[in-house]
Amino acid sequence: MVLTQSVLDASSTMLERLPTSIVESESVACKRVALEIADLIRKRQAENKLVVLGLATGNTPIKIYQELVRLHKDENLSFSNVVTFNLDEYYPMSKSSVLSYYYFMHHHLFSHIDIPEEHINIPNGEVPKENISEFCKTYEDKINAYGGLDVQILGIGRTGHVGFNEPGSHMESVTRLVKLHPITIMDATREFSREELVPRRAITMGIKSIMKAKKVYLLAWGEKKAGIMQQAVEGPITEEIPATFLQNHKNVETLIDGDAARELTRIKRPWVVSVVNWDEQKAKNAVIWLSQKLERPILKITDEDYRKNGLGDLLAYGGDSQSLNVEVFNAVQHTITGWPGGKPHTDDTNRPERATPARKRVVIFSPHPDDDVISMGGTFLKLVEQGHDVHVAYQTSGNVAVHDDDARRFAEFAKEFASDLKSSNDLFANKYDEVLSDLENKKEGEPDSLLVRQIKGLIRRGEAASGARFVGLNDDHIHFLDLPFYETGKAVKGVPGEGDVNITKDLLLKVRPHQVYVAGDLRDPHGTHKVCFDVVLDTLKELRTEPWISDCWLWMYRGAWHEWPVDEIEMAVPLSPLDLKKKRLAIFKHQSQKDSPVFPGNDSREFWQRAEDRNRATARLYDSLGLVEYEAIEAFVRYPFLSSEAE
Ligand code: F6R
Numbered sequence: 001m002v003l004t005q006s007v008l009d010a011s012s013t014m015l016e017r018l019p020t021s022i023v024e025s026e027s028v029a030c031k032r033v034a035l036e037i038a039d040l041i042r043k044r045q046a047e048n049k050l051v052v053l054g055l056a057t058g059n060t061p062i063k064i065y066q067e068l069v070r071l072h073k074d075e076n077l078s079f080s081n082v083v084t085f086n087l088d089e090y091y092p093m094s095k096s097s098v099l100s101y102y103y104f105m106h107h108h109l110f111s112h113i114d115i116p117e118e119h120i121n122i123p124n125g126e127v128p129k130e131n132i133s134e135f136c137k138t139y140e141d142k143i144n145a146y147g148g149l150d151v152q153i154l155g156i157g158r159t160g161h162v163g164f165n166e167p168g169s170h171m172e173s174v175t176r177l178v179k180l181h182p183i184t185i186m187d188a189t190r191e192f193s194r195e196e197l198v199p200r201r202a203i204t205m206g207i208k209s210i211m212k213a214k215k216v217y218l219l220a221w222g223e224k225k226a227g228i229m230q231q232a233v234e235g236p237i238t239e240e241i242p243a244t245f246l247q248n249h250k251n252v253e254t255l256i257d258g259d260a261a262r263e264l265t266r267i268k269r270p271w272v273v274s275v276v277n278w279d280e281q282k283a284k285n286a287v288i289w290l291s292q293k294l295e296r297p298i299l300k301i302t303d304e305d306y307r308k309n310g311l312g313d314l315l316a317y318g319g320d321s322q323s324l325n326v327e328v329f330n331a332v333q334h335t336i337t338g339w340p341g342g343k344p345h346t347d348d349t350n351r352p353e354r355a356t357p358a359r360k361r362v363v364i365f366s367p368h369p370d371d372d373v374i375s376m377g378g379t380f381l382k383l384v385e386q387g388h389d390v391h392v393a394y395q396t397s398g399n400v401a402v403h404d405d406d407a408r409r410f411a412e413f414a415k416e417f418a419s420d421l422k423s424s425n426d427l428f429a430n431k432y433d434e435v436l437s438d439l440e441n442k443k444e445g446e447p448d449s450l451l452v453r454q455i456k457g458l459i460r461r462g463e464a465a466s467g468a469r470f471v472g473l474n475d476d477h478i479h480f481l482d483l484p485f486y487e488t489g490k491a492v493k494g495v496p497g498e499g500d501v502n503i504t505k506d507l508l509l510k511v512r513p514h515q516v517y518v519a520g521d522l523r524d525p526h527g528t529h530k531v532c533f534d535v536v537l538d539t540l541k542e543l544r545t546e547p548w549i550s551d552c553w554l555w556m557y558r559g560a561w562h563e564w565p566v567d568e569i570e571m572a573v574p575l576s577p578l579d580l581k582k583k584r585l586a587i588f589k590h591q592s593q594k595d596s597p598v599f600p601g602n603d604s605r606e607f608w609q610r611a612e613d614r615n616r617a618t619a620r621l622y623d624s625l626g627l628v629e630y631e632a633i634e635a636f637v638r639y640p641f642l643s644s645e646a647e
Helices: 026-046 062-077 102-107 131-147 181-194 208-212 223-234 240-250 281-296 303-308 310-316 321-333 373-383 404-419 425-441 450-471 498-511 528-540 576-589 607-624
Strands: 020-024 051-055 084-085 088-091 151-154 176-179 201-202 215-220 253-258 363-367 391-392 479-481 514-517 553-555 571-574 632-639
Touching: 020 215, 026 051, 026 062, 026 151, 026 215, 026 253, 062 102, 062 571, 084 102, 084 131, 088 102, 131 176, 131 201, 181 201, 215 223, 215 240, 223 240, 223 253, 240 253, 281 303, 281 310, 281 321, 281 373, 303 310, 310 321, 363 373, 363 498, 373 391, 373 450, 373 514, 373 571, 373 576, 373 607, 373 632, 391 450, 391 498, 404 425, 404 450, 425 450, 450 479, 450 576, 498 528, 514 528, 514 632, 528 553, 571 576, 571 607, 607 632
Parallel strands: 020 253, 051 084, 051 151, 151 215, 215 253, 363 391, 363 514, 391 479, 514 553
Antiparallel strands: 088 201, 176 201, 553 632, 571 632
């Protein structure tokens, strides 16, 4: 789905208190911001003046920095007249740490441009505690001495923070030491590997410091930011969501991509704010919304209900409530199938999958070694039971998510087994000593050695194979791709490239699938699931001239934490209590992820519990709309990768 600015019209923004543009993509927006900054730099150069930039770290602005570096290298943009002030730095934090914002800024920008070192200002995470308030005052005074910030770039945290101004920050706040919110700590865990390694505090510019900037860009990408962006853009000004203070800024521009805009009223419930050009999908969306709002099954909604809830126009489009209700009810009904590979020898006009060929070749891509069974274990089982030729491909090794003591236990096992066999004993003993010393000498935040990573990867491989065998696959249908982009040994991964695509291509050319399943987690543009999704998509696009590709359908499932909105679901596979039990047993094969995994997220439930709760919730939702009551449902959305829409 590509949303562009054309979605915006005057009436649709009446609820929006921040001027917001929905941009085609993160890249397009970042290029635009970089160009505007470059224009200002050049203009000031001509006047022999300085430009003062307020900079942010994190994933959001990276592409702006990439573009600025490109402009410097390819188009001679000089930064000699640029002074920068960064928003924040963790505290305590050493400048030499790869996790510091000091490192981040040099790595992404400063080391590649000609900015004078003395023009760079970043809050100092090394300052002794007793000197912090003096440091903060000097920082603030220095910004003012330069005449304030010309431009401030801002990302937004899921707490609504800008800079590290967490909920509760005062509108008069200036540069100071702050405590990070638990959600921010959790989000930073990806960089720091373990939650307890994330610093609990930071030095940040305040709301007042930010508000003084002459121009502010607030940026957000990905569905993960959709909820907080809705509150920042449409909600009242409140200390609880510090980004809402920006509503009072005279020159703020908010740029968000289609995924981050999903919760805005103009996208989610456009009929509330504008005249809607009704079509089937919008009608479905509105009727389901109404049914949920009224807590009444679709077939029981009346004309009056439509009228009272701002949907009078929809009645005009649909004729009357009865025909509308039946149309939407049927559309939802037709998503349900117990035959995810298509039901052979039946009329498939109203079924989500084709009846032919009766036996399909299927590839299930699993970003981590357990996503297949966690997210679509029930469907996986059905596809195999219904006789399809099913392959599973584990895209990454998952080796960062294994506890050290598990690696040690397996190394010990190998050593003792070899000694029992009285064969190559020395070799194993040496390796074991190496593993032990690697684990013992690992410093906080450092990646594992290659040997330890190999053991951890093998542990996950064994579990994945065991899960897939349990589902009924033979070993020649179980593939481990070990995509190179993942192999950094750290929570932050590399950039995917040709190597990743080529590995994926080899598999697809071998299988020539009719169905491909991928994790469609578009929520987090920088997470492993999204990268894995993009790799498959890029590969399929490269294979577009293959004769089998026009018969290949791409189905997206979602990861452990969230489900598709019900109006978007295109295939709903019901699971019986027995199906659910089998699925649970398949998930149990992933022993290293049981009880307390290395990356639990902010959810104390185990993966099998999250999966079951979510699948049961989807079934309850279908039930509440007035459809048949099932124990659980796994849901899928089709991605039309060959159509122009997906380009
Ligand atoms: C970073 C900063 C933070 C981030 C925000 C979003 O200097 O001040 O407010 O902008 O946490 O982080 P990302 O961009 O990683 O989603």
